[in-house]
Amino acid sequence: xxxxxxxxxxxxxxxxxxxxxxxxxxxxxxxxxxxxxxxxxxxxxxxxxxxxxxxxxxxxxxxxxxxxxxxxxxxxxxxxxxxxxxxxxxxxxxxxxxxxxxxxxxxxxxxxxxxxxxxxxxxxxxxxxxxxxxxxxxxxxxxxxxxxxxxxxxxxxxxxxxxxxxxxxxxxxxxxxxxxxxxxxxxxxxxxxxxxxxxxxxxxxxxxxxxxxxxxxxxxxxxxxxxxxxxxxxxxxxxxxxxxxxxxxxxxxxxxxxxxxxxxxxxxxxxxxxxxxxxxxxxxxxxxxxxxxxxxxxxxxxxxxxxxxxxxxxxxxxxxxxxxxx
Ligand SMILES: Nc1ncnc2c1ncn2[C@@H]1O[C@H](COP(=O)(O)OP(=O)(O)O)[C@@H](O)[C@H]1O
Ligand SMILES: [Mg+2]
Numbered sequence: 001x002x003x004x005x006x007x008x009x010x011x012x013x014x015x016x017x018x019x020x021x022x023x024x025x026x027x028x029x030x031x032x033x034x035x036x037x038x039x040x041x042x043x044x045x046x047x048x049x050x051x052x053x054x055x056x057x058x059x060x061x062x063x064x065x066x067x068x069x070x071x072x073x074x075x076x077x078x079x080x081x082x083x084x085x086x087x088x089x090x091x092x093x094x095x096x097x098x099x100x101x102x103x104x105x106x107x108x109x110x111x112x113x114x115x116x117x118x119x120x121x122x123x124x125x126x127x128x129x130x131x132x133x134x135x136x137x138x139x140x141x142x143x144x145x146x147x148x149x150x151x152x153x154x155x156x157x158x159x160x161x162x163x164x165x166x167x168x169x170x171x172x173x174x175x176x177x178x179x180x181x182x183x184x185x186x187x188x189x190x191x192x193x194x195x196x197x198x199x200x201x202x203x204x205x206x207x208x209x210x211x212x213x214x215x216x217x218x219x220x221x222x223x224x225x226x227x228x229x230x231x232x233x234x235x236x237x238x239x240x241x242x243x244x245x246x247x248x249x250x251x252x253x254x255x256x257x258x259x260x261x262x263x264x265x266x267x268x269x270x271x272x273x274x275x276x277x278x279x280x281x282x283x284x285x286x287x288x289x290x291x292x293x294x295x296x297x298x299x300x301x302x303x304x305x306x307x308x309x310x311x312x313x314x315x316x317x318x319x320x321x322x323x324x325x326x
Pocket of ligand 2: 198199211
């Protein structure tokens with residue numbers, strides 16, 4: 001056990017979550033940015049998560065560990081909107097770590113999709129869940145002030161997904177720089193920032209959102225675009241049109257929850273962001289690990305480039321995606 005792990009264990013003791021005896025930290029597989037452990041405690045299993053200084057990705061990528069604090073704030077705020085949407089935070093620990101309740105028997109949505117269990121109703125529930133957090137936090141000064149995390153969002157989202165690609169694509173650069181400027185300037189609602197199927201558990205009462213390290217007060221269209229992008233990429237990878245249907249269901253359900261601004265404006269912003277994120281997932285700093293087939297990459301790249309030049313609202317974009325799956 002390392003010294004840092006000893007800190008974590010002291011923190012868990014200090015919070016009264018574990019006793020004086022031995023305790024085992026069982027690593028949970030998953031992300032590139034954190035240590036995540038499962039720990040058995042007298043009060044039941046918990047998850048302990050602590051951000052890493054250096055992300056485990058191929059390209060050099062640093063991020064301040066304070067992002068652990070934003071994650072805790074997002075999880076608590078989402079539970080305030082609807083307690084089913086996020087795990088309960090039990091304690092904050094040294095080094096911006098925290099403990100949360102372990103949710104037993106809840107598969108990761110990504111694994112379900114890869115196993116061929118594609119449930120459009122669940123995708124719709126994901127859309128409703130994200131929209132609920134956006135609606136509850138839209139145009140709220142307190143929420144805005146609680147997430148002064150623009151620098152983090154820029155480092156973890158705007159730079160790697162938009163600017164990195166812009167630097168490599170001179171033709172698309174003006175559109176991508178403009179998109180990045182708009183995204184940074186937009187302050188409408190509390191954004192999770194990493195709504196990906198690998199960060200959503202399939203709970204008995206619907207989706208449970210994890211991993212909110214990139215949370216920022218910003219453009220709600222980003223969350224919609226980010227999750228939709230993953231479904232569209234998986235549709236190409238798995239050649240499964242049901243994933244396109246799931247994306248459509250997510251967008252419809254999300255749209256029904258937009259009560260804070262004109263839906264058309266948001267759907268167009270989300271369409272632009274989806275186009276850019278699709279390209280970023282084949283050319284960016286954080287490529288989708290499963291999209292390795294050159295033909296798949298070519299299809300996504302060409303579609304994304306066309307959509308950056310001639311943007312479509314996300315609902316139309318998703319409907320048209322079917323054609324490339326045919
Ligand atoms: N509260 C929880 N209950 C059950 N499993 C969890 C919980 N939190 C995290 N996990 C598991 O650990 C994995 C990684 O957690 P996540 O918060 O996404 O960290 P990372 O930043 O490393 O991706 C998740 O994909 C999930 O399988
Ligand atoms: Mg994760």
